[in-house]
Amino acid sequence: MSELIKKLEWRYATKDFDTTKKVSDADLEEIIEAFRLTPSSFGLEPWKLVIVENPEIREKLQVNSWNQSQITKASHLLVFTRIKNLDNDYIDKFLLNNSKITWATKEQLSVYEGMMKWYFSSLDENGKILWASEQVFLALWNVMNLLAQKEIDSCAIWGFDSAKYDEILELDKHWIASVVVLPIWYRSSEDKYSSKPKVRFSKEEIVLKI
C-alpha cells in the first residue's frame, strides 16, 4: 500500500487539540503551494485561500459556526473561497497571466478564450456557484492530503454561516465568497476518538464495474 493510503488511515476527525503547538511558517508555505498547484477546470483557478490567525476575528467566526471550538482553538483557520466574478473580465485577466507565463499570443489563445467565454455565458448564477465550488473542493482536498502527509490534523467544516463569514472577513472587497472552512492543528495524545475504528462502506457497496 502506498504512503498516501497509509496517511489516509492515519487521518481522522480528531476532536482534541494540543494547543501548545503551532503550524510552522515553512509548513504554511507548503500548504499554500499545494493550494496553488491544484488543477482546475479550464485551468481557471477560481479561488483564493484566506488564512486567519487574528484571535478576535476568529471569535466572531466561531459564533457563526455553530460555536464549534476548533475555530478558535486550532493553530490556523483556513477559509477556502471561490471567485464571484466569473465573467469576461476575469477570463481576460486569467489569459493575461497565461500569456505572461507561456508567451502565447492573444491569437493563439483565442479558441481557448472563446470556449471559456461561451461556457460561462451559458451558466446562470447558481451554475457558476456550483462550478466554482467544485473547483474549490479540489483545492481543499489537495491541502488536506498534504496535511495528512505532514501529520497535521484538519477537519473540514460545512456548518458555518457563509454570508456572515464573508461580512466579517470583508471578502466582498476581493470579489470572493467563502465555500468551506478548514481549521488545522496538532492532535492531543489524549484524544479519545483515536482508538475508534474508521467507519466506511465496504468496497463492494461503493464500486460498480462496467
Next chain:
Amino acid sequence: MSELIKKLEWRYATKDFDTTKKVSDADLEEIIEAFRLTPSSFGLEPWKLVIVENPEIREKLQVNSWNQSQITKASHLLVFTRIKNLDNDYIDKFLLNNSKITWATKEQLSVYEGMMKWYFSSLDENGKILWASEQVFLALWNVMNLLAQKEIDSCAIWGFDSAKYDEILELDKHWIASVVVLPIWYRSSEDKYSSKPKVRFSKEEIVLKI
C-alpha cells in the same frame, strides 16, 4: 518540498497516450481504496465509483463528451457519482453500517441521526445536489493525488452530458447520478505539452492573510 508537491509539479493535463500500457489490477485496487477512505461531511459517503472498461459503452460515452478521445483511448474510465436518495432511508442504512463497525447502539447514535435528518430535510433538491457533489470532488481529488504519486496520468472532464451518461450506464438502477469523469492512462513520451510551463497565479494573487 514534500513528495506531494513534487508530484503536483510532475502532473499536468497530458494529451497524448501510450495506448499499449494498461493500469494494473493492483493499482486499481489502490485507487478504489483511496476513493473509499475519503472523508465526507457527516461521514455520509454519498458516492459510488463506476469503473468503465467496456469499449462499446465507452464509444457511446465519447459521443456524449464533446467527442474527447481520452474517453475511449484511456486505460480505464472512472465515473464519479453522487447518491440521489439523500433521505431518511439512506441515513438509516448508513447508521446501520456505522453501528456494525463501531458497535454503537441506536440510542448512542440518536443525536447524530437527528442532526443529519434535520440537516437534509432543510435542504431542497438543488441544495442536496450541491452538497453531494462537493463530497464527490473530495473523492475525485483524493484519487487524482494517488494517481500522481503512482505516475499515472489523469484529467478530470466536466464537459459531458450527465443525463446521457446516467442513461447509458443505467445509473438510475443504483440511485446514483454522474458528477465528473476521470480517464486514467500513461502518458506518451512524445506529448508536446510536457515541456510547457505550468500556468498558475502567483502566491500573492491567491492568498490573503488576516
